[in-house]
Amino acid sequence: MDLFFVLLLGLLLGGYLVLDGFDIGSGMLVRPLGRTEWERRAMITAFGPFLLGNEVWLVATGGVLFGAFPLLEGEVLGELRALVWPLLVVWVVRDAAVWSRSRLPGARWRGFWDTTLAVVSTVFAAGWGVVVANLMIRLGDGGAAHPVYGWFSLLWAVTMAVVFAGHGAVFLTARLPQVPAAAVAGTARRLLPAGAGLLAVATVVTVAAGVLPQRAGALVPVALAGFAAAAAPLGARVLLGRGRPGLALAATAGAVVGPLLMVATAGWVVVRDSAADPASLSVLGGVAAAVLPVIVLSQAWMWWVFRHRVDERSVVFF
């Protein structure tokens, strides 16, 4: 049962990073890449239908963290409050920006929210980098004393900001109408190698900096996960070149979850040990097992309905 919940937690958080990851990445790019109001609106419409269904993965992560790992919840959120709290504010402002910008006409209103969206999305992406770094420090338990916001966090912050931006750019390439998609693809091709390079550097530093226990058993899996993540954006770039943005998106998804896998290999035992009492887990497990298929099907249906590129007939709201 414990293992089931570790996997479920990983699935939810990983799913969140991949899915809301392209909302975050796209949000970073709407302002800089959208040259006209029409293009910006099309970009927002590209991720709009998914936004609610994507961010709910993090809501569920929070719920399962509380339900299945109550001790960890208190600890992770409590110790990292200097990080969790600003992230929460950033998340809320991101939602408000998406929700508000198209409610009123007027170039200044929309420009304000687009700028806000770009700024908070970038901070949000970087914040996930800081989360990765801190989970590595705390769960890996290598004994190194790093502050919540140290140079190690900064390295991961920059890395994840670039990785999310690349993920978003690939998503937009896949979802926008052909003409703007071609322009975004150019940005994607520049971002992806940068993301790959940063992931490789961050992996080397993570292994070498004494953040993790200095044993081959702990370091090798982390290094493998890290380098696999670093290779993914390069693969995505090749696939983009071949005109396969959908597959490229799958590859950048790998780049986004790679760091989570590094955390997981380093710290899943700690997570498992903080699981709730078996009686509670079995109730929750039964419910989770029953609803997971429904959740997966409804998400798959959403993807199916909005699988085409945005066009003039696509419905807008955000």
Place this chain on the structure above:
Amino acid sequence: MDAVEISRLQFAVTGSVHYLFVTLSLGLVLFVVAFQTLWTFRKDPVHERLTKFWGRLYVVNYGAGIIGGLVMEFQFGLNWAGLAHVTGNVLGGPIAIETLVAFFIEATFLGMWIFGWGRIPRLLHLGLIWVVAITAYVSAYWILAANAFLQHPVGHEIRDGVAFLTDFGALMRNPNLLDAVQHVVSAAVVTGALFVAGVSAWQLLRRTPDVIEFRRSLRFAVVALPIGVYPAIHFGFLQEVVIEQSQPGKLAAMYADPERTLRVQQELAARFGPGDWLPPDWVSVPYQIMMQTTFGLALLSIVLLVLLIRNWVVRLRVPLYLLVALIPVPFVLVICGWLVREVGRQPWAVYGVLSTEDAASPLSTGAAAASFTGFAVVLGGLVLLNIVLLGRFARRGIEDDALGMPLGATLGSSTSDDDSVLVGR
């Protein structure tokens, strides 16, 4: 103020903010469902336009509901670590189930409902909003199950100072939960009805061109009002019965009754040891407000029903002004209700198990104050923004592109580089 008090204030403020929007969502979605169902089966354009008008208000409001909810959910870990430590095994369950069973499907389908307008077959599209509405109420049930455990902890045993789940069914059938759910649902109906009635009345007073539409939504709302008010009274008083058994101190405070207070204080001292086990007796004020106002609403709802005859509600005009003025009332009532329930639980976080003091995270006053100020500023700003937007859309009246507008219609041409022109819809 110390850190615990600040954390409590923060929970109270964010909870109230969340609930203001959520209760409107819960009420409004019923009207959206009704209008869309009628539109789907009767194919009457009046219902289509009503669906779009109320649907847009619903969606805008929903956004604010989410924003508050996110802050609520992560607050447990941030400010109330003791709660997770002692009762996490029990309390975490309903909250986790809520997110998995309700939010996941609700959020996915709402996105599809908004963006699938005109693209998903009509019946399926109708099904989406039905599911969104049902899951919203399911989520209310589960979060109230968590809250009911705080009020009246059942289905668990304490070993070494930690609560373990022994009977999940007891949690789901908590007597404190069942009346509360029905009371909350009734309250949501009242909120939705008074909102729809008030906005419709406002439109009619402003001489809207869409008289047929707003007359119809007004009539719907006037009929819905007693369907909410009378059950609210019924289940409100039923809650007193449960409270008397499980939280005698709360009932004493609700009526600020000195005799009862004295007796209960002695009982509680015998049970928990020396100390002050009573909540502040000012909860009688919000309680009286909730009760007396509702009696007024109950009378009014009957009068309004009578005024439906020959359309007097509209023709007399005075009832329209009254309905506009009543828009804020249900929101005041729900905040009063929560103050009674949550402040009345004090000094316990989990009644008889965990004191509020022990439930709080060990925060410095500065940290607690900083987090509270931040949330208050951000949430406060967003709330104001949302109210302004809701007001605008309520005022603008029916626009056929309120929902389901295609990208091609947002701007004249897709090639214009000129941003200085008005940006479109």
